[in-house]
Amino acid sequence: MKIGIADTTFSRVNMGKIAIDELRKISSIPYERYTVPGIKDLPIAAKKLLEEKGCDLVITLGWVGGTQKDMLSYIVLSMGLVMVQLMTNKHVIDVTIHEDEAEDEKTLMMVAENRVREHVRNAVDLLVNPKRLQKLAGTGQRQGYPDVGPILK
Amino acid sequence: MKIGIADTTFSRVNMGKIAIDELRKISSIPYERYTVPGIKDLPIAAKKLLEEKGCDLVITLGWVGGTQKDMLSYIVLSMGLVMVQLMTNKHVIDVTIHEDEAEDEKTLMMVAENRVREHVRNAVDLLVNPKRLQKLAGTGQRQGYPDVGPILK
């Protein structure tokens, strides 16, 4: 079993390093890292990790600027990652930070770190402990910000 | 014959549990449940249920937040589910709740429950009773809210 980690030089936070740190904390699953320039390069990076490097699941770590053009790249990234998954029958966990989702850089970095760590745990669960996710079904989990929780009757 | 049910930990309502409850009420068709983190993970979950778990039809249960970014994820989900269906030649019934489609949480929960139950019935009809759907053609059926009915001459 192996997990792929794809990240970018565009990102302003070393998300790949955080992902590896979290993966080492919670499991001994081997990993392979692949760094590309920007988010539009992530779909092919994920596919190569799955098909050429023997990974069973990939975590992509994307950083999106705040302009309309960046948002278009994000759509392309997202559609591309769905295609990769459908072509390989394997999960790709898309961890994206939008540069405009926090007020200041300190908060943004904190959100990025939390989101990466929480999604690494999701990824490991998908591979080795899918029952944990089923127990959390419908409970309003969020990654990066606090969970919102379920709607109570 | 088997029905797949894919839901998320992001959802604020346990839509998977409601779907299973309804399925048990109206049929004895076996089911397989697969819980993933969020809606962008649903297309691959549906494909895996169809191709690896032997399901003949999948019901995906998605919960969409109220921001523009959530709406983009919804487009990606929808396009992905069309692709899954065209790649497998099987139906995937997409049940989506938009967090901003109701005024308050109580109404939202009621809409969610009704929509899930009505679409489970649609799904079962597609598999075992397609003539019932044909009888309802052009009658303005809705799921979650009251039917609007046909335009009368």
Place this chain on the structure above:
Amino acid sequence: MKIGIADTTFSRVNMGKIAIDELRKISSIPYERYTVPGIKDLPIAAKKLLEEKGCDLVITLGWVGGTQKDMLSYIVLSMGLVMVQLMTNKHVIDVTIHEDEAEDEKTLMMVAENRVREHVRNAVDLLVNPKRLQKLAGTGQRQGYPDVGPILK
């Protein structure tokens, strides 16, 4: 030779019945009808009619609500139908009614009926009389509303 007709229970007009009526008026080509819940189910319905039911062409009859979310479903329908055609090398004629394209229900019903009938004729021409369409090239044909005609020099 066989024509597939895919319609929905969501529609407020029995477009499938109108299509069959028109088809019977102008030809003796056999047909197969397939009714699904909503427009996002039409791409797979069309593919099944072409690949599993032996149809040579499919007419899909879609009804789109007036909200932004309905418009997204329409994009997904349209992209899905293009994919079905490219995967099967067969035509799918997409007949869509937008609930907000007419002032009142009476007009909407008239537009729907005219559009269905005119597209059924287009579909039959594509199959058995493509030269008629070539004669109409560049003449500003419309379906549902009056033709606008060519720009005159």
Place this chain on the structure above:
Amino acid sequence: MKIGIADTTFSRVNMGKIAIDELRKISSIPYERYTVPGIKDLPIAAKKLLEEKGCDLVITLGWVGGTQKDMLSYIVLSMGLVMVQLMTNKHVIDVTIHEDEAEDEKTLMMVAENRVREHVRNAVDLLVNPKRLQKLAGTGQRQGYPDVGPILK
């Protein structure tokens, strides 16, 4: 060698006739014409011309109305044509006229005629004289309106 020409009955200008006229002026390459109702039918028309009629390249001639819904059809056309090209490894030259891109009908017709003729020349060059295009690289060529030219140092 053969060129496919796909046009529509929706168009208000007989773009197919203009394309054939230009093709006859500049080459003796045989052609095959295929007329469909509207722009959403052009991707499958192009694929059929390439795969079933032995064409080596297709020119599609589309006419787009001025509403938001027409624009959505244009996106679907464009994405569909990219898919056709990637599935066949052949060029499809997309010539589109937007009804709202000129002030009056006379100008619109002139733009349409010029754009069709210039793109027919591009298509022939792609097939038999790719070096001419390379010489024009980065020179700000436009089709339908005057070239804007390169940015001068």
Place this chain on the structure above:
Amino acid sequence: MKIGIADTTFSRVNMGKIAIDELRKISSIPYERYTVPGIKDLPIAAKKLLEEKGCDLVITLGWVGGTQKDMLSYIVLSMGLVMVQLMTNKHVIDVTIHEDEAEDEKTLMMVAENRVREHVRNAVDLLVNPKRLQKLAGTGQRQGYPDVGPILK
């Protein structure tokens, strides 16, 4: 090993020439150039370079006008390039200049030249020196404009 370079006659800067100049400065990898009319022709150009001309990676050089319609073409280009990569399992580096991203022509030309040169270096690194990109992970690299750098703790 061979790199493909695809550019357009639409561009107002000879981006292909700049790319070749940079490639010659930093490596002796052979290249193949393919010039097409506009950005919507770039996906098939890239696929042909990868599949018919033996290239291992392609750099596409696109120039996008400032209207809404140009932006749609840019989305189609981007989605098409993702598809090419997923179909070939090879990288395509998309270098795009938006005509409206700079105040004046002089700045635009400078941005174009810098962006092309920096992405040629990225492309060569992806092929022969992927470790350099990994060292730059999360450092806020930009192409065309100055790097923004990482967020500092």
